[in-house]
Amino acid sequence: MASFTERMVPVLVLWLAVCLAETWAVDRGNFKTCDQSAFCKRQRALKPGESPYRALLETMELTNTRLTLQLINDNNKVRLLLELYRLQGNITRVKINELKPLKPRYEVPDVLIREPPTEPLSLLSQDENGVVLSLGSESQRVIISARPFRLDIMEGSDVLMSLNSRGLLTFEHLRMRKDTFSYKVTSTVASVWDNIKRVFSSQADPEAEKKEEADPANQAETTKEEEEKVEDGMWEETFKSHSDSKPNGPSAISLDFSLPGVEHVYGIPEHADTLRLKTTENGDPYRLYNLDVFQYELYNPMALYGAVPVMLAHNTQRTTGIFWLNAAETWVDISSNTAGKTVFGKMLDYVQGSSETPQTDVRWISESGIIDVFLMLGPTPKDVFSQYASLTGTQSFPPLASLGYHQCRWNYNDQEDVQSVDAGFDEHDIPYDFIWLDIEHTDGKRYFTWDPHKFATPKEMLQGLMDKKRKLVAIVDPHIKVDSNYKIHNEIRSKGFYIKNKDGGDYEGWCWPGSASYPDFFRADMRAWWASMFAYDQYEGSMENMYTWNDMNEPSVFNGPEVTMHKDTVHGAWEHRDVHNLYGFYVQMATAEGLIQRSGGIERPFVLTRAFFAGSQRYGAVWTGDNAAEWDHLKISIPMCLSLGLVGISFCGADVGGFFKSPSTELLVRWYQTGAYQPFFRAHAHLDTPRREPWLFGPENTALIREAVRQRYTLLPYWYQQFYHAHRTGEPIMRPLWVEYPQDPATFSCLNLFVCSQVWFDIHTFQKHNGAQNLYIPVTMSSIPVFQRGGSIIPRKVRVRRSSTCMEHDPYTLYVALNLQRTAEGELYIDDGHTFNYEKKEFIHRRLSFAKNILSSVNLAPDAQFTTRSWIERVVILGASKPSKVTLQTAGEYSQLEFDFDASMSVLTLRKPGMNAGADWTVMLQ
Amino acid sequence: MRHVTACFRKRKHGEFKCLSRSFKQVLAGFYETGRREFTVLDSDMRFQVIVAAVFWSGFVESRKVRGISSSYKRFYKERKSFLCIDGSKIIPFEQVNDDYCDCEDGSDEPGTSACPRGRFYCTNLGFRPHYIPSSRVNDGICDCCDASDEYNSPAHCQNTCWNLGQKERAYVEGQMRTLDEGLRLKQQLIEEGVLLWREKQAQLRELQQVAEDLQIKLEEHRRRKHEAERLKEQTLKALEAGDSGKGRILMRSCCNPYSITVDEVKTKVVLVHDEERLLSEDEALGLLGGGHQIDLTKFRRTLWDVLTRGDSVKVRSISLHFQHPPRCFFAAEWEATNLKKVEEAYETVNMEISDLRKKLAIDYGTDWEFLFLNSQCYKLKVYEYIYTLCPFNQVTQKNTAGTEVSLGTWGMWAGTPKNQYSQMVYENGEPCWQGGSRTTTVTLTCGTETALRSVKEPSKCQYIMDFQTPVACQPVLKQRGIHSEL
Secondary structure, eight states, X not given: OOOOGGGGHHHHHHHHHHHTTOOOOOOGGGSOOGGGSHHHHHHHTOOSOOOSEEEEEEEEEEOSSEEEEEEEETTTOOEEEEEEEEETTTEEEEEEEESSOSSXXXXXXXXXXXXXXXXOEEEEEEETTEEEEEETTTTEEEEEETTTTEEEEEETTEEEEEESTTSOOEXXXXXOOTTSHHHHHHHHHHHHHHHHHHHHHHHHOTTHHHHXXXXXXXXXXXXXXXXXXXXXXXXXXXXXXXXXXXXXXXXXXXXXXXXXXXXXXXXXXXXXXXXBOOOOTTSOOEEEOOOOOTTOOSSSOOOOSOOOOEEEEEOSSOEEEEEEXXXXXXXXXXXXXXXXXXXXXXXXXXXXXXXXXXXXXXXXXXXXXXXXXXXXXXXXXXXXXXXXXXXXXXXXXXXXXXXXXXXXXXXXXXXXXXXXXXHHXXXXXXXXXXXXXXXXXXXXXXXXXXXXXXXXXXHHHHXXXXXXXXXXXXXXXXXXXXXXXXXXXXXXXXXXXXXXXXXXXXXXXXXXXXXXEXXXXXXXXXXXXXXXXXXXXXXXXXXXXXXXXXXXXXXOOTTSGGGSOOTTOEETTEEHHHHGGGHHHHHHHHHHHHHHHHTTTOBOOOEEESSOOTTGGGTOEEEOOSOBSSHHHHXXXXXXXXXXXXXXXXXXXXXXXXXXXXXXXXXXXXXXXXHTTSSSEEEOOOXXXXXXXXXXXXXXXXXXXXXXXXXXXXXXXXXXXXXXXXXXXXXXXXXXXXXHOTTOGGGTTOSSOOOOSSEEEETTTOOEEESSSOOOOOOOTTOOOOEEETTEEEEEOOXXXXXXXXXXXXXXXXXXEOOTTSOEEEEEEEOOSSBGGGGGTOOEEEEEXXXXXXXXXEESOTTOOOOOSOBEEEEEEETOOOOSOEEEEEXXXXXXXXXXXXXXXXXXXXXXXXXXXXXXXXXXXX | OTTSXXXXXXXXXXXXXXXXXXXXXXXXXXXXXXXXXXXXXXXXXXXXXXXXXXXXXXXXOSSOOTTOOGGGGGXXXXXXXXXXXXXXXXXXXXXXXXXXXXXXXXXXXXXXXXOTTOEEEEOOTTSOOEEEXXXXXXXXXXXXXXXXXXXXXXXXXXXXXXXHHXXXXXXXXXXXXXXXXXXXXXXXXXXXXXXXXXXXHHHHHHHHHHHHHHHHHHHHHHHHHHHHHHHHHHXXXXXXXXXXXXXXXXXXXXXXXXXXXXXXXXXXXXXXXXXXXXXXXXXXXXXXXXXXXXXXXXXXXXXXXXXXHOSSEEEOOHHHHSSSOOOOHHHHHHHXXXXXXXXXXXXXXXXXXXXXXXXXXXXXXXXXXXGGGTTOOEEEEETTEEEEEETTTEEEEEETTOOEEEEEEEEEEOOOXXXXXXXXXXXXOSBOTTSSBOEEEEEEEEOSSOEEEEEEEEEXXXXXXXXXXXXXXXXXXXXXXXXXXX
């Protein structure tokens, strides 16, 4: 499926003009700029230059799997420990921590699916200036330069990536606060202890003296350290009325990366911005700090609900990625030596041959934790996806039904309302799979409960939906009403599972229920308890067709700084500052685990989350939060989901229709037509907006929406196979064109054209378009320009029924679109659609290929077993010529197939070949 | 109903008969003899017409074509080939219901789910026959009560038509009874309405008469007040002119507005039982409480008190003794007060008139049948709120804390063009948080009682109410029987 929404640009522009008059936007004053975030301001004040860090080559230790080396900051003599690993699959991991931190610094757990397997590193050469290591079998090398410290990754004579080449490595070491009594006492005790130690150790170890000199705790160096000036915001910081006590003082880290030859970088969601990242020199850096941003603004680097600290760099030769594993507040600066150049300037450079190599420089700044960065070296986009997947896992394989259409609203008022909306879909013959209940379904925003009047008999309601093979999602947010009559609250409190404020009491904030506390999802025992709450006997009124939605898990705290939690709250040994961006990740993890457990480990969960982090793809779906009913928001949903897909989170969607405000009918229809081709397809609306179920806009628009939803349903087999593929490989489902055409520079920032030597077929009219041209596709309200690429085979189920489950046993129609070589390939994946049995090899996976006038189905998983009642009812071959005879061979039998040939469109339709979808077969055109 | 083709092929003569589009109800009766008769009823049920199409009873159904109504059977007679009903294509007859869609219009697959635009006919013997979309055939969900749609599915569908039919018949009977009773009550209410209308009209006329009278009175009082003021001014002028003799006389005769003399009492007050006799000095003095001249305050406590009791003395009749009444300031004030009273009365009456006129200007239905709702209010408690509908006036919502919020005031009738009295709109209620104001749409349905049945708020600040009343009963309902769908 190719890019299509770009065609709406003229419409978008028009609408924008109308809307400019409105003043409706985020209250920016609620959120920090880099200047208002003390560590960002401090770090950003440092300009590129000679790095104070020096590699102490004599401290180098190289084992088979890892290299360690100390770095010293010549200004304050603080030492760092550099660890370098070569990981399997062309990944290099660089870890930098304080050699001897005052107390441990936070290292992000649970995001990596395992300790990444390493590959041997070997020393190629070494002298006093540096070390050269070989990275695996390729001609890749790492050069560690000693003075100043920098790290270059080379392939042949090309530099792929340089670290600290601009000297922006900083590591604010943990320190005692100097003006406090305790500091003085402790430092005195420490020096006494050091003296004692020296006496004893010098007797025991003659080498100790020598080592001592290099020790950062050494007295002489400490003196120098004391001279460092204390800046504002190091030990305390206030924003608006909120103060951050910062008991641990400054702890920021920063590192720069240079990417020679790179002009295009992508990723680091979530931002409401273009797919291609912009340079940030003239404004704020991109910010990664999970926040509940009310009425977010488009096209700026402000933080949103989720954070995935992964950036991809791409040029015609290579794709690489940087994964900065840090869960604290993070800012990313991007600069480029070509950013200011016009196209003409670039061409001039090219003609004159005098161009400096284009280069993009990136700088990451985090408030605390350590530097733990994975350099994913490609070289292809797909390699980077698989490299990242090997670290954080792939998209969870969702239940098939969750790929259908979801009908949501804040709120469906009561059971009767749910029933009548459900009936409305049948009356208007529009399929849907899930109806959703927002916060109002609960008893006073106490999650896991039901409003006793409006949802008095939830099981009855769920049974009614189940009778139609449909499902429901009920919201469960992580803020818990402080109410001694509420079981969940009492249990969490008595178990001590709440996040603590800096004074040790349960942290309380303000959210939907009023005063609320926040479970500490960083505790495994808390998560286990939370998961157990989803058991059918715990969660009253729940049934197996009820799933979960985690909202507000940034976490959102209405009266907190930047509408989130105070950074000095405490999670066991860690401050919220260290872990913030992980909160939503853990909430979804625990919830998904709960849904798995309630079924005894049999059923796949479905959990939607608003906040996320690297690795969240393993637990379900995300959506782009509280957008608005505006054309620009429809447009931004595409780059937002594309960006998420690039960093592993494929199951992405935006609220169809827009959450805030009320869409015009045209916008609503267009949004359905767009949403039908995005992975997560859910309509949602704010409480204060008028109703907008699909049939409320007159029969014509009902028909348009029905058609868009039906198109989605016919393509469900393809979506499902795509999700299976994403689950297996980590490749995105919705992808920008450059992923498919990495060598075609026109696709790199392609938003309104694509240039590809391919054939494309309009999936509705079968009209054929040749590639390598700019096309303007005229549209009407009823058309969605969607193309099937020549060379692909797409299985569809064209008998669209009430819900996806109703279509389970339906036959397939294969759409074979021939390319210029008259070949095509595709896959068909079938399983039970909802259990983990596919992990036990209970599925059908076929390769469908067309070549030399033979279409065949070959088993891709001979060791897998599954039987299906589905059969192939039709084969449509686009770009075909007329055969004289068509023969089907299956199970050793030959039979003649009837066919119909449309000469005007070159479409050959094979009538009712009838073979089972899981069988081996070939069809020969003669 | 809308699926019924308007044309029937009359086999015997090979001709077509088309039904006029004005026929709104086409009901098919089934006769087990193999004969098929099509009964066409017009919307008013005034007559029945047997149109066409008698099929030979000798016609043999050698193969059951699933999913079609008897009226369509003629398209599916077994021959070598089948013509798609839209005429677009001819296919071999074996391809009818072979689970592959050949015809654009879906007509070759009436009994399977193969065609996206197809439909399946549930015969539903004992209940209502109806069409379902082909996509509901064998989808594992029982749609036809005769279970005919799930002939190849794991769903275990029971034939529930008889039960449903029973229920439906009971329901329809109930509805009919309700309708009958409702219509009867409506007739009463119409009669009452007419009376009420007349009464209101009479009331209006009365009020208008009162208003006219008051108008006259008003003019008289204005004139008097004017006169009194004129005299007052004259007096004042005279006083100011310094004509002391005349002034003294005026003073003595009456014109100290702040005191009353014994002489004045003697001339103006008489005994109740002997009007002709002048009071003696002593009697007058007695009435004034012993002084020759008293001020107004004292007067109120003495003479006024006696006068108002009215059992011994009274003021001498004006016509006789006030023919040339003292033109004093007191009189001017008196007249002003009187005028004000009359003016107020006049205003009140006029307001009543305009209120009544406004009420009477509302459309209460062709027979004033909705008039009785005026000045009534109906309440309903839904969850934590009490809703009050006062028809033609306003809608309010009261929460448990007792705070009342307006959900709109009477706006207009907003029903269908066919029956505009089926819906009311109340608008401009309390403003909403996100702009706009609360509105309520009230749907009127037929029932034997007048009551508010349900209140919902499907979208914020948009309320819908179901209001039952006999006056919403429409005779046309009665003609929709069990056989409302072919």
